[in-house]
Amino acid sequence: MTVAQLSSTLLYIAFILYLIGTVFFGGAIRDKKAKRSTNRSATIGIAITIIGFIAQLGYFITRWIAAGHAPVSNLFEFTTFFGMMLVGAFIIIYFIYKISILGLFALPVAILIIAYASMFPREISPLIPALQSDWLHIHVTTAAAGEAILAISFVAGLIYLIRVVDQSKPSKRTFWLEFILFCLISTLGFVLVSTSFKAADYEAKFTWIDKNDKEAEVVYSMPALVGPHKGELQTADRFEPIVEMPAMINAKKLNTVIWSLIGGFVLYWLLRLILRKRIAASLQPLVKNVNLDVADEIGYRAVAIGFPVFTLGALIFAMIWAQIAWTRFWGWDPKEVWALITWLFYAAFLHLRLSKGWHGEKSAWLAVIGFAIIMFNLVAVNLVIAGLHSYAGT
Amino acid sequence: MEQVKCECGHVNPHGTVFCESCGKPIVEDSTKKLLDMRYEGSARRSQTYNKTIIDKVWNFFSSVKVGVWLIVITLLASAIGTIYPQEMYIPPNVTPAEYYEEQYGWTGKLYYELGFNNLYGSWWYMLLIASIGVSLVICSLDRVVPLYRALKNQGVVRHETFLRRQRLFSVSKVDNYDKLIDEVKEKLTKRRYHIREENGNILAEKGRFSRWGPYVNHIGLIIFLIGAMLRFVPGMYVDEVLWIREGETKEIPGTNGKYFLKNEKFTFEVYEKDKEKEVFQEAIDRVGSGMVAKNYQSDVVLYERVGPIVPGEEPKLKKVKEYKIRVNEPLKYDHYALYQVDFKMNEPNKMSFHLVDKNTNEQFGLVTVDLRNPKPAYDLGNGYRVELLSYFPDFYFDENGNPATKSKIPNNPAFVFKMITPDKPKGEVSFVAIRQTIEPLGDNKYKMSFAGLETKNVSGLTVRRDFTLWILGVGGAIFMIGLIQGMYWNHRRIWLKRVNDEVLFAAHTNKNWYGLKNEIKQIIDGTELVMPIDQAEEEKKGAQGGDDSGATK
Numbered sequence: 001m002t003v004a005q006l007s008s009t010l011l012y013i014a015f016i017l018y019l020i021g022t023v024f025f026g027g028a029i030r031d032k033k034a035k036r037s038t039n040r041s042a043t044i045g046i047a048i049t050i051i052g053f054i055a056q057l058g059y060f061i062t063r064w065i066a067a068g069h070a071p072v073s074n075l076f077e078f079t080t081f082f083g084m085m086l087v088g089a090f091i092i093i094y095f096i097y098k099i100s101i102l103g104l105f106a107l108p109v110a111i112l113i114i115a116y117a118s119m120f121p122r123e124i125s126p127l128i129p130a131l132q133s134d135w136l137h138i139h140v141t142t143a144a145a146g147e148a149i150l151a152i153s154f155v156a157g158l159i160y161l162i163r164v165v166d167q168s169k170p171s172k173r174t175f176w177l178e179f180i181l182f183c184l185i186s187t188l189g190f191v192l193v194s195t196s197f198k199a200a201d202y203e204a205k206f207t208w209i210d211k212n213d214k215e216a217e218v219v220y221s222m223p224a225l226v227g228p229h230k231g232e233l234q235t236a237d238r239f240e241p242i243v244e245m246p247a248m249i250n251a252k253k254l255n256t257v258i259w260s261l262i263g264g265f266v267l268y269w270l271l272r273l274i275l276r277k278r279i280a281a282s283l284q285p286l287v288k289n290v291n292l293d294v295a296d297e298i299g300y301r302a303v304a305i306g307f308p309v310f311t312l313g314a315l316i317f318a319m320i321w322a323q324i325a326w327t328r329f330w331g332w333d334p335k336e337v338w339a340l341i342t343w344l345f346y347a348a349f350l351h352l353r354l355s356k357g358w359h360g361e362k363s364a365w366l367a368v369i370g371f372a373i374i375m376f377n378l379v380a381v382n383l384v385i386a387g388l389h390s391y392a393g394t
Numbered sequence: 395m396e397q398v399k400c401e402c403g404h405v406n407p408h409g410t411v412f413c414e415s416c417g418k419p420i421v422e423d424s425t426k427k428l429l430d431m432r433y434e435g436s437a438r439r440s441q442t443y444n445k446t447i448i449d450k451v452w453n454f455f456s457s458v459k460v461g462v463w464l465i466v467i468t469l470l471a472s473a474i475g476t477i478y479p480q481e482m483y484i485p486p487n488v489t490p491a492e493y494y495e496e497q498y499g500w501t502g503k504l505y506y507e508l509g510f511n512n513l514y515g516s517w518w519y520m521l522l523i524a525s526i527g528v529s530l531v532i533c534s535l536d537r538v539v540p541l542y543r544a545l546k547n548q549g550v551v552r553h554e555t556f557l558r559r560q561r562l563f564s565v566s567k568v569d570n571y572d573k574l575i576d577e578v579k580e581k582l583t584k585r586r587y588h589i590r591e592e593n594g595n596i597l598a599e600k601g602r603f604s605r606w607g608p609y610v611n612h613i614g615l616i617i618f619l620i621g622a623m624l625r626f627v628p629g630m631y632v633d634e635v636l637w638i639r640e641g642e643t644k645e646i647p648g649t650n651g652k653y654f655l656k657n658e659k660f661t662f663e664v665y666e667k668d669k670e671k672e673v674f675q676e677a678i679d680r681v682g683s684g685m686v687a688k689n690y691q692s693d694v695v696l697y698e699r700v701g702p703i704v705p706g707e708e709p710k711l712k713k714v715k716e717y718k719i720r721v722n723e724p725l726k727y728d729h730y731a732l733y734q735v736d737f738k739m740n741e742p743n744k745m746s747f748h749l750v751d752k753n754t755n756e757q758f759g760l761v762t763v764d765l766r767n768p769k770p771a772y773d774l775g776n777g778y779r780v781e782l783l784s785y786f787p788d789f790y791f792d793e794n795g796n797p798a799t800k801s802k803i804p805n806n807p808a809f810v811f812k813m814i815t816p817d818k819p820k821g822e823v824s825f826v827a828i829r830q831t832i833e834p835l836g837d838n839k840y841k842m843s844f845a846g847l848e849t850k851n852v853s854g855l856t857v858r859r860d861f862t863l864w865i866l867g868v869g870g871a872i873f874m875i876g877l878i879q880g881m882y883w884n885h886r887r888i889w890l891k892r893v894n895d896e897v898l899f900a901a902h903t904n905k906n907w908y909g910l911k912n913e914i915k916q917i918i919d920g921t922e923l924v925m926p927i928d929q930a931e932e933e934k935k936g937a938q939g940g941d942d943s944g945a946t947k
Binding site: 002004066067068097121123124125126128129130132133135211248293294297300301304305307308311312316319323324325327328329331332333334337338340341344345347348351352354355356381 | 458461468469472473475480483497498499665671672677678686687688720721722731733735863870874881905906907908
């Protein structure tokens with residue numbers, strides 16, 4: 001087995017271990033006898049999580065050795081690393097607060113993130129000149145660590161909201177809470193749909209006319225619900241697009257988004273039919289023993305710890321590297337701007353909390369929005385808004 | 395200024411909420427059970443005066459609410475700027491007005507018309523940032539001065555109401571007070587509390603410096619913003635472009651003729667199949683061999699001028715150093731930095747032609763034209779001679795159909811030659827461009843036949859000197875220090891007050907109550923003290939009518 005293969009195997013092992021860990025954290029909640037916050041099941045859960053984390057650390061190190069550079073150079077590598085940092089942050093917070101319910105929510109989020117990452121090209125690629133610097137691992141790892149710690153506040157906020165939002169009647173709060181859960185489920189939808197079509201080896205080639213009136217070629221890996229501008233299907237026996245998009249819109253990406261949403265819808269409504277109530281309402285019994293003040297405190301602690309790390313990694317180190325690589329420390333590139341937006345948002349969060357007394361539910365909603373901004377910067381800015389950072393995509 | 399004297403004897407500034415020393419409320423406000431400890435009840439200017447216009451401006455900017463709104467508006471504005479690319483990222487050879495409409499339709503047109511194509515340089519965006527700066531200064535001053543006073547003047551012996559109105563509070567019956575005090579003091583010392591004692595009452599305190607964290611980080615931000623502003627001061631900032639061909643020596647722009655650069659060689663490398671490590675093959679296969687850049691490099695020599703600048707005279711140069719400028723590895727010298735940012739491969743440099751008899755194909759000599767610096771005439775001997783009548787480095791036909799040049803860069807050179815030969819002493823005129831020969835004055839006997847092209851690579855370098863960087867660095871460092879100071883430590887205080895045979899125990903922290911409660915648990919463990927009750931939690935429970943959750947059962 002080569003080092004690169006060993007690396008992939010370790011990531012796979014970590015992924016499975018996180019899944020098993022989640023089950024044990026679930027068991028820890030179900031354990032009615034012990035009213036203590038930790039119990040045997042939770043101990044096994046955290047042990048498995050730590051082994052999983054070590055396995056993923058092994059993936060990271062072996063991949064670094066194989067490539068000769070830190071594996072944080074494309075979307076797959078960065079997102080996987082973000083998932084790993086999320087688990088790491090969870091482990092630390094777990095040992096401070098000893099709350100097993102956190103594992104039941106943090107691990108699935110990490111699993112989703114790693115699964116999402118795996119949908120992008122996974123080969124080890126050589127570095128373009130702009131990335132050939134030690135600042136690659138200094139900047140990217142610190143930024144990812146900061147974002148991961150901030151993401152823990154989202155997990156705590158989600159737990160808080162599931163517990164506190166009144167499910168006896170539909171309201172704005174129940175709607176938005178369901179919306180958050182729907183987004184998470186749609187990520188799963190994306191993973192499942194992509195994996196299925198990949199397994200079926202689906203490929204449909206189109207020729208189309210781009211916005212500069214030039215003929216171009218595009219290969220869909222999912223049946224084209226929306227086709228490219230003046231697209232003509234070149235592969236035999238493939239699904240003909242239902243609608244054609246104007247040249248301005250990237251039809252292939254839009255098609256993927258539509259499929260993910262369809263996957264998400266199917267999964268979501270299947271779950272609702274089985275459960276016969278809102279997803280958040282079905283999750284509520286799991287969190288009924290959560291101490292709201294502790295959940296609130298975890299959310300705040302995560303921001304308090306994560307904000308300086310994020311500032312250092314995503315702004316200060318970023319500026320130093322930008323000065324070296326791009327001749328200027330700040331250039332209003334979309335990724336830079338969104339890092340600034342994230343930073344401003346959490347600055348507002350802290351001010352509202354410390355000075356305006358926005359604790360509890362308000363703070364929990366803010367934590368959710370903060371995570372949405374981080375995810376937007378990770379996903380949309382790489383894939384939709386083109387900029388200097390878009391090499392990180394596919 | 396008016397002053398308020400508390401019954402403990404301490405004199406407080408006008409506007410104080412509760413006494414700096416003993417904590418007895420000055421303005422009795424019994425609606426809330428708990429004291430608002432945020433700024434220690436100190437007299438903040440913004441809460442005290444609201445008469446003059448200065449008061450009003452001060453109060454406006456000292457409000458956290460206003461600060462948060464400024465942050466949120468800046469945040470939204472910044473987001474709008476990323477919808478479409480900013481003008482600096484669109485191709486340089488297009489008209490922005492047309493480009494936005496062409497690429498993005500009517501929304502693009504609107505985006506341009508609203509000025510969002512240059513959003514981050516717009517006056518209103520600058521104004522927002524400036525307002526945040528003002529808010530930072532005023533907010534900080536409004537709070538830090540009275541807070542410092544209050545913490546400096548705080549007394550050990552606190553008024554009973556002050557203690558009872560703290561979030562963590564308990565009353566314990568104690569038999570042996572001296573023993574208790576010794577035990578507690580020992581435990582507090584172990585936990586690095588700084589202890590002050592007065593008449594058997596205790597004030598234990600730690601991490602007070604974390605209270606200054608927010609103000610320190612605000613100072614850092616202000617320094618950073620000042621640094622960013624200084625960029626507009628002439629002389630602080632140099633940003634020039636230097637295009638330099640291989641073999642060329644040029645003055646470095648922005649250095650006032652002090653430094654010169656020679657470009658020895660430019661190298662562009664790509665990742666190719668089978669030339670890289672085995673692990674990279676799959677990735678190279680996917681995007682295609684030779685499609686991904688590996689290296690951009692200019693091998694240069696830096697020279698410094700010796701002696702004064704004499705117009706019209708060749709400068710005397712002294713070699714300073716040789717360097718290989720690569721992306722991420724700029725050449726740095728004397729505060730200047732030269733960056734590899736662009737390149738042009740194979741720019742025509744010299745073009746050669748044979749003078750040929752069209753019928754016999756006999757050659758009568760080779761003419762080599764330096765495209766940057768062509769000679770007017772080339773003598774080939776034996777009465778053969780070629781004159782260069784006109785030269786168009788970047789040739790095209792203008793609107794009248796006449797040959798013209800777009801620039802001085804030899805992208806598409808064209809020539810008008812006059813060929814003088816012994817049998818045609820008056821000469822024949824021939825217009826020669828790439829893959830094109832025109833004989834404007836009728837059929838010629840001779841022609842200039844293309845014999846070869848020598849090309850050179852051109853390096854595109856950026857020249858920078860930025861005297862604001864260190865200020866930004868200092869600002870950034872101070873900001874980080876303040877942030878860590880404020881976020882990773884917290885200010886905890888514990889009070890013990892003896893009232894007859896009872897001990898009042900109260901505690902306060904500026905954040906992380908969970909941690910403080912755990913610490914108190916360990917401190918009172920094995921003593922006669924009762925674990926304090928979290929009165930904020932009690933209040934909340936009371937408000938919810940005894941039910942501690944909104945969850946459905």
